[in-house]
Amino acid sequence: MSRFFFNDRKQLVNDAIEGMLISAPHGNLVKLDSDPAIRVVVRADWDKSRVAVISGGGSGHEPAHAGFVGKGMLTAAVCGDLFASPSVEAVLNAIVAVTGDRGCLLIVKNYTGDRLNFGLAAEKAKRFGLKVEMVIVADDIALPDNKQPRGIAGTALVHKIAGYAAEQGKSLNDVRDMALQACDNLWSLGVAMQTCNLPGSDDEEGRIRKGHVELGLGIHGEPGASVVDTQNSRAIIETLVKPLQAQAGEGRLAVLINNLGGVSALEMALLTKELAHSALKNQIAYFIGPAPLVSSLDMKGFSLSLLKLNTAFEQALNAPVETLGWQKPVAFTPLRTLAHTPLHDSVEFTPSANANVARYLAAATGCLIALENRLNALDAKVGDGDTGSTFAQGARDIAQWLEEDRLPLNDLPQLLLVVGERLATVMGGSSGVLMSIFFTAAGQALRSGKSLPDALLTGLAQMKHYGGADRGDRTLIDALQPALEALQTGDLQAAASAAQQGADATASMGKAGAGRSSYVNKENLHGVTDPGAVAVAEVFAAFMR
Helix, strand or coil: CCCCCCCCHHHHHHHHHHHHHHCCCCCCEEECCCCCCCCEEEECCCCCCCCEEEEEEEECCCCCCHHHECCCCECEEEEEEECCCCCHHHHHHHHHHHCCCCCEEEEEECCHHHHHHHHHHHHHHHHCCCCEEEEEECCECCCCCCCCCCCCCCHHHHHHHHHHHHHCCCCHHHHHHHHHHHHHCEEEEEEEEECCCCCCCCCCCCCCCCCCEEECCCCCCCCCCEEECCCCHHHHHHHHHHHHHHHHCCCCEEEEEEECECCCHHHHHHHHHHHHCCCCCCCEEEEEEEECCCCCCCEEEEEEEEEECCHHHHHHHHCCCCCCCCCCCEECCCCCCCCCCCCCCCCCCCCECCHHHHHHHHHHHHHHHHCHHHHHHHHHHHCCCCHHHHHHHHHHHHHHHHHCCCCECCCHHHHHHHHHHHHHHHCCHHHHHHHHHHHHHHHHHHHCCCCHHHHHHHHHHHHHHHHCCCCCCCCCHHHHHHHHHHHCCCCHHHHHHHHHHHHHHHHHCCCCCCCHHHHCCHHHHCCCCCHHHHHHHHHHHHHCC
């Protein structure tokens, strides 16, 4: 099955264009109302008083090309089918629709279909008395011996510079010359670890081996110039930067960081960081992106484009536009930091002895350590099978501190705070944090003058508040809450009995309201006691031995 959302393959591009236009943030885009096969996106505010700038090509490279239509950039974009050049007729209609006395500049990526179709349309338009010039972008340096380098992501920079010149009211020749100058100072190189998926095609085993990337992969999925035996971000950036820098030479640069469609935002940020520390770092004046600008559907790859700057280019790149896809350049500065003294939230205490407290603490930790396998087995039926190990891990740490006489046993508020701090450190997952909240809040309440039962209930209330669970949600709260409520009478036996009854009740609860058990169906929960509730009940039982 194809890994692609669509309804009707024949209408896919038309449907996508409609979606793009109705969501355009400036509300300034329209589609020529013509033959459905003629897909032309036009500025709604265009009045033919300036040179028109038109580009286009196959769809699948979004936001290019329609995403660059708007004030300050393209006047119109001609959209072909996926990875297919638009027809001569479509290009001609676009030219006639938007070109006035000032003329029209076509910006075309260096592919045979685009050159021929746009070129023939230009010649036909001249027969209508229109002034038309064409600039071919050939920024790809992946194949240095190729006489016709491909046009790739750097094309967006040419759109921006030509669009700026046209917006300033420059003549057709001046707009053309500025675009040509941009092409002469523009170099791009891309890399990918997976090629793109086409709608309607079956998934196939990718030709790029795991752990490798293709250097110079074409934006239509064409094989790259070479294979690189790494997916290390730093090594790949160095691989791209070296030939790009050799082409660009010295001088200030704008760097376009283009997501080919399938790279996560996290990875693109990481690659930008690597670029900021690369051999180019002292030449980079602006970053454009990281973002998809000229994509290749969902290709897992990216490209870098370098533009050597002059005053005119810098003004053009920074001029405001009203488009869907352009990314405002960001002046490059190294990472800025704010000085801050680290806060180490450790509890200050002095170890002390208390035989009675030590006995209860040893009973609790010993019980939880002994329960490890039993609780894991229960949790394996309703969760991820690690409850016993998680509780035992915390218990072993507290038991070791007890054995080494490192705990403030004679200062109960401080003891609860220390236990809370240690559990947050050594217990994994949410259980460690929840138990830390319980003991920390209880310790603070005890220090403020509350009795131990009331302080423990305060800790429970905070655990419920932050954790989101309550009694009846099939968690340890179903045993802990009735136990602590019974403890207010001072009867530890009653507390232990209440904990056991609460734990037993979880076996008949058909739905868990919190924790991993909440994702388990009723049939798997039936008859299984919650492992956290069992742990609480067994600890209270251990206090009675």
